[in-house]
Amino acid sequence: MGMTVSFLILAIMTLAGGVAAMTLRRLVHCALALAVAFAGLAALYLNLGAEFAGLAQLLVYVGAIAILIVFAILLTPTRAAGEEAGLQKAFSPAGLGGALLALAVFAVLAWAVVTSSVARQPGAEAAPSASMQEIGLALMQRYVLPLEVIALMLTAAMIGAVILAMKEKRTGAGSGQSPELRA
């Protein structure tokens, strides 16, 4: 059994979104392409039979993180109205080095995948069952400690993010805030 047509279409959509997100010049276009890539990944999870993970991906990445990135882009305007200098100049040493390094990493990973014996086993034909009930029971029984730890970590991260993004108070500066912060 080879790969299904739906898998190929979704993979191409995801990869095209990823490439567009990393190469387009306008930042807002990059954020939208990133949302396409995340949505493609969510569809890939659904295609592989992981409904819960796919829907969580859709909610968290497309719903929250993509919007958060758009907000960050709009809150940090660059000089040329949301446009940055794109990739490092086409053949600058840094840009070329980064691309070559990524290509080398992909070559090693692809070589490992193609030559491994694990990837040659056919695997299960039918998707394994992962109903909401089973996931809920697993979260509440076997994985209850990680669940609580992740809840604590999310709370700490949200408080930390709010504190980091809060306006700084200048101590001992008389007026409290510098003029550019007040603007």
Place this chain on the structure above:
Amino acid sequence: MTPLAGCLLVSALLFSIGLAGALTRRNAILVLAGIELMLNAGNLNFIAFWRFGPHPEFLTGMMFVIFSIAVAAAEAAVGLALILAIYRHAHTSDVSEITEMKG
């Protein structure tokens, strides 16, 4: 090519795209987006191994993906807050212009 190998190759390609973006883009927000793409490539691997691996009934890969999504959400929130704080301080989000700590 088996479906598992296809998933792993797509994931490797996505990881390299994210790595190339994180290394070559100059805007800090897009560096963060590249890191998110790399995290997602890892998640796709977990789902693929859960789907085609020997013991899917333990839901290990699925649980790992759920916790990894939560960690990535926290990371994105803190990262974007850091970028906002740096922007307020240096008035740029271009990582090649923030050189205050350069030795």
